[in-house]
Amino acid sequence: MDSFFSDRISDVPRSFIREILKVAIDPTIISFAGGLPNRQFFPAEELQRATQQVFERYGRDLFQYSNSEGFLPLRQWIAERYRKTQGLEISPESILITSGSQQGLDLLGKVLLNEGEGVLMEAPGYLGAIQAFSIYRPEFMNVAVDEQGMVLEELDHQLARGNPKLAYSVPNFQNPAGISYSDANREAVAQRLRGKRCVLVEDNPYGDLRFSGTPARSFYELLPGQTVLLGSFSKCVIPGFRLGWLVAPEALMQKLLVAKQATDLHTSHFTQCIVHQYLMDNDIDAHIATIVDAYGDQCRAMMEAMDRHFPSSVRYTRPDGGMFLWVTLPGKLSAMALFEEAVKQQVVFVPGDPFYTDQQSHSTLRLSFSCVDAATIEVGIERLGLAIKKMLGEAS
Amino acid sequence: MDSFFSDRISDVPRSFIREILKVAIDPTIISFAGGLPNRQFFPAEELQRATQQVFERYGRDLFQYSNSEGFLPLRQWIAERYRKTQGLEISPESILITSGSQQGLDLLGKVLLNEGEGVLMEAPGYLGAIQAFSIYRPEFMNVAVDEQGMVLEELDHQLARGNPKLAYSVPNFQNPAGISYSDANREAVAQRLRGKRCVLVEDNPYGDLRFSGTPARSFYELLPGQTVLLGSFSKCVIPGFRLGWLVAPEALMQKLLVAKQATDLHTSHFTQCIVHQYLMDNDIDAHIATIVDAYGDQCRAMMEAMDRHFPSSVRYTRPDGGMFLWVTLPGKLSAMALFEEAVKQQVVFVPGDPFYTDQQSHSTLRLSFSCVDAATIEVGIERLGLAIKKMLGEAS
Known part of the structure; x- marks a missing residue:
């Protein structure tokens, strides 16, 4: 029945993120994959x-x-x-x-x-x-x-x-x-x-x-x-x-x-x-300030953990705000391949591929720091560093 | 800037109903135009x-x-x-x-x-x-x-x-x-x-x-x-x-x-x-029964009023449910032309034209009975009958 559908819908990329979120339901897995705001700050x-x-x-x-x-x-x-x-x-x-x-x-x-x-x-x-x-x-x-x-x-x-x-x-x-x-x-x-x-x-x-x-x-x-x-x-x-x-x-x-x-x-x-x-x-600016404090702390915790646990050949962006940072792996290492290894180490992220329209394999990946506290970030980044080192042949 | 827009959006008919609803804000006008459920029955x-x-x-x-x-x-x-x-x-x-x-x-x-x-x-x-x-x-x-x-x-x-x-x-x-x-x-x-x-x-x-x-x-x-x-x-x-x-x-x-x-x-x-x-x-069936009783009464009131106030050459559908009935005017009388006369008589409806894709002028119109009580229906249908008779040259 596939050719029955409109041409336009065949052009829409499937969301790999949906698949990742399924993996991330496992509570032993640390997820930097989500793009969600931290529920702790919903003004319930x-x-x-x-x-x-x-x-x-x-x-x-x-x-x-x-x-x-x-x-x-x-x-x-x-x-x-x-x-x-x-x-x-x-x-x-x-x-x-x-x-x-x-x-x-x-x-x-x-x-x-x-x-x-x-x-x-x-x-x-x-x-x-x-x-x-x-x-x-x-x-x-x-x-x-x-x-x-x-x-x-x-x-x-x-x-x-x-x-x-x-x-x-x-x-x-x-x-x-x-x-x-x-x-x-x-x-x-x-x-x-x-x-x-x-x-x-x-x-x-x-x-x-x-x-x-x-x-x-x-x-x-x-x-x-x-x-x-x-x-x-x-x-x-x-x-x-x-x-x-x-x-x-x-x-x-x-x-x-x-x-x-x-x-x-x-x-x-x-x-x-x-x-x-x-x-x-309500005072929306005060509410935003609370979120910003937490996200800022978590972002800094993530950057510091990466400095300690990632090989120095790994590069990453240093955001002034928001919920994400972006990692570039060395030596054209495929982020999709790293994803498989990372799941074994019980940590997940979003490989860069779906963020490009070129259907190529990329050596970049997205990490979200919005929903993870500093202690979890430390453990998760250590795991991810281990996975990267494994893929680079630096560990075993 | 008009040709700047996509071809597809130029094909979408503007909603005449939006325009009618503006007219219908005047409280002296009786409206059979809306397609709204009766707010009296919202289970607030x-x-x-x-x-x-x-x-x-x-x-x-x-x-x-x-x-x-x-x-x-x-x-x-x-x-x-x-x-x-x-x-x-x-x-x-x-x-x-x-x-x-x-x-x-x-x-x-x-x-x-x-x-x-x-x-x-x-x-x-x-x-x-x-x-x-x-x-x-x-x-x-x-x-x-x-x-x-x-x-x-x-x-x-x-x-x-x-x-x-x-x-x-x-x-x-x-x-x-x-x-x-x-x-x-x-x-x-x-x-x-x-x-x-x-x-x-x-x-x-x-x-x-x-x-x-x-x-x-x-x-x-x-x-x-x-x-x-x-x-x-x-x-x-x-x-x-x-x-x-x-x-x-x-x-x-x-x-x-x-x-x-x-x-x-x-x-x-x-x-x-x-x-x-x-x-x-809640008992949704009991709630629906209340709505149905009212809409049924209002529909019957509208049909009876039309029998009394409309020329016999006007035809209309006899619904078994829902919110609308459909009127066909005699002699290719334009419903758009009738609309102008009806506004003068302080009653409005939706002319049939926007319900066809052919861009022609039609002699049909939609009446909604969901939001008007029997007394208002009587007055509104009498006014509409008068407008129809005027257009047909039977009154004045």
């Missing part, structure tokens, strides 16, 4: 109170079909937060509430991408974006990222080949590599795309999770009128509600609204009201 | 109790990212209900929870439809399905429906032209026409599609809302292995949570899961848990 009591509040405040209004744009007070809160934290002037009318920022990616693919059109994609890049855009069968134009941001020679090379319709970036604490774009790199990327018929997507789920360094400017300022912002409540409040948003220019927003209606009519009004109430009644 | 207290229960029962487990398939106990409940109410044997593994059944339509379009492939569509047909499938640029193969179901001559004509990849039907209390397919019609449709490379979608949001007549057999029995069932909690429990489901054969389910992941990862786990708890703790 506060959300329960907010839920009681909205039942009393809105009654049956909570339950009816609602508008496709999303709950206006929540969009007003988001607009105000952009103003306060980044100095960006964004009107609530430019904001569409989405069922997670994953849906933002799907909607952008729907309204922008014809088959074969170009998508500039970070390499490595966010797996969920590769999946979402693959549905619309674009040509991926890959640009490597390093600790400065997009590698400009590669960007120039791709732009010489053709004009991308959409450029995708996670400029702050990128998933998977943990890198951030410098101000100079952002300006250089913006300058190259300015005036082109190309929308740059700044996906920023981790921006609030900064534990060192200083913020850089948003593409929204550097590339006005061409930038779409994606945001999410998943990393700093709650992932399970599936609430995200996008900010888009007026003409694009009109098309996105048509697509939103055709896709799921609207995002749950109930959960939008709860999160809005939570944000009204 | 019961849902509040269920919410408190799940906070206590699951704690932080409510809040994390969850699986794409949906909450297993909820899928088990749905499977059991199919067994109990329709005698269908469906395993929970065949059920995918969706963000409203609108998302089921989007996912089916994603995994099945290549550009230009055929979609058998009821004429008139559900606007949301036309929108969802339009995204994937199929060729619509329209088949008229009447009080028996699909008009078989038209079905034969379409099947002689080519093989549809997907056939869409709302066989119980159809939106917009309020008609139901007879057993004989279902068998005739199934017989024609049997063995073809075609998936029949039985969209059944209203099936529980029967106030007269007897149930007919599901296509799931008549066309096994080729039928996808769509269901929804929107009409009998709560629309604002955006919870629906689909039932699909194994091979198709694998593709749908990939599409679900790429589209929004998963549906809100929190709201799934609440609805499951509500269903465990």
Whole structure:
């Protein structure tokens, strides 16, 4: 029956991560594989109170079909937060509430991408974006990222080949590599795309999770009128509600609204009201500070453990925030091969392959530090170091 | 900037209903336009109790990212209900929870439809399905429906032209026409599609809302292995949570899961848990009976008022359930033209045009009886009768 299905669905890579998560259920295995926020920091009591509040405040209004744009007070809160934290002037009318920022990616693919059109994609890049855009069968134009941001020679090379319709970036604490774009790199990327018929997507789920360094400017300022912002409540409040948003220019927003209606009519009004109430009644900055403290400690613990337990030929990124760091193995050692050995040592990670669109074997891998405490990190990194040494023939 | 957008989004019809709903905000206007369930029957207290229960029962487990398939106990409940109410044997593994059944339509379009492939569509047909499938640029193969179901001559004509990849039907209390397919019609449709490379979608949001007549057999029995069932909690429990489901054969389910992941990862786990708890703790059949009593009374009130206030040349369907009935005006009178006159008389409805893919002007219209009481129906139908008579030149 396989050829019965649409061509587009055959192009979507299966998620290796789902398979890994199955392995990771074994409690004796230490997992650096997940991309999950730490559940310890979910504001459970506060959300329960907010839920009681909205039942009393809105009654049956909570339950009816609602508008496709999303709950206006929540969009007003988001607009105000952009103003306060980044100095960006964004009107609530430019904001569409989405069922997670994953849906933002799907909607952008729907309204922008014809088959074969170009998508500039970070390499490595966010797996969920590769999946979402693959549905619309674009040509991926890959640009490597390093600790400065997009590698400009590669960007120039791709732009010489053709004009991308959409450029995708996670400029702050990128998933998977943990890198951030410098101000100079952002300006250089913006300058190259300015005036082109190309929308740059700044996906920023981790921006609030900064534990060192200083913020850089948003593409929204550097590339006005061409930038779409994606945001999410998943990393700093709650992932399970599936609430995200996008900010888009007026003409694009009109098309996105048509697509939103055709896709799921609207995002749950109930959960939008709860999160809005939570944000009204609580100090979100204090809450974020707690998460940042923990993630920062765990990231430092991981880097220090790697310094001690990994061969010096192994390189890794040093994130200023977020949930991930990125390891490059020496001598073209396959991360997939290492994965098999690591499972034997009872530790898992995500091999780099699914974060590239090239279907090649890579010697890179992603480690998440968000859900593991320092003691577990020490044991897990020691195990992983042992596996790496075994693969390199340094141990036995 | 218009040509900048994807070809697919230009094909999606704008929803005239959004415009109507804006008019309908005026409290002096009586609206038969909405497609909303009656908010009076939302089980507000019961849902509040269920919410408190799940906070206590699951704690932080409510809040994390969850699986794409949906909450297993909820899928088990749905499977059991199919067994109990329709005698269908469906395993929970065949059920995918969706963000409203609108998302089921989007996912089916994603995994099945290549550009230009055929979609058998009821004429008139559900606007949301036309929108969802339009995204994937199929060729619509329209088949008229009447009080028996699909008009078989038209079905034969379409099947002689080519093989549809997907056939869409709302066989119980159809939106917009309020008609139901007879057993004989279902068998005739199934017989024609049997063995073809075609998936029949039985969209059944209203099936529980029967106030007269007897149930007919599901296509799931008549066309096994080729039928996808769509269901929804929107009409009998709560629309604002955006919870629906689909039932699909194994091979198709694998593709749908990939599409679900790429589209929004998963549906809100929190709201799934609440609805499951509500269903465990309450008598859903008693709740449905209350809704059915009211909708049945309102439907009868509307039909009786039409008998009194409409010219005898106006025809309309006599639904056995659901929320809608369908009016055919005499003498090719344009329903769009009538709409203008009706607004002057302070009553609104949905003209038939958006329920057809042919972009023609139609002399049909949809009336909803779900949210209006008998007294309001009497006044509104009298006003509408006056508008019709004016247009026909019988009054003034």
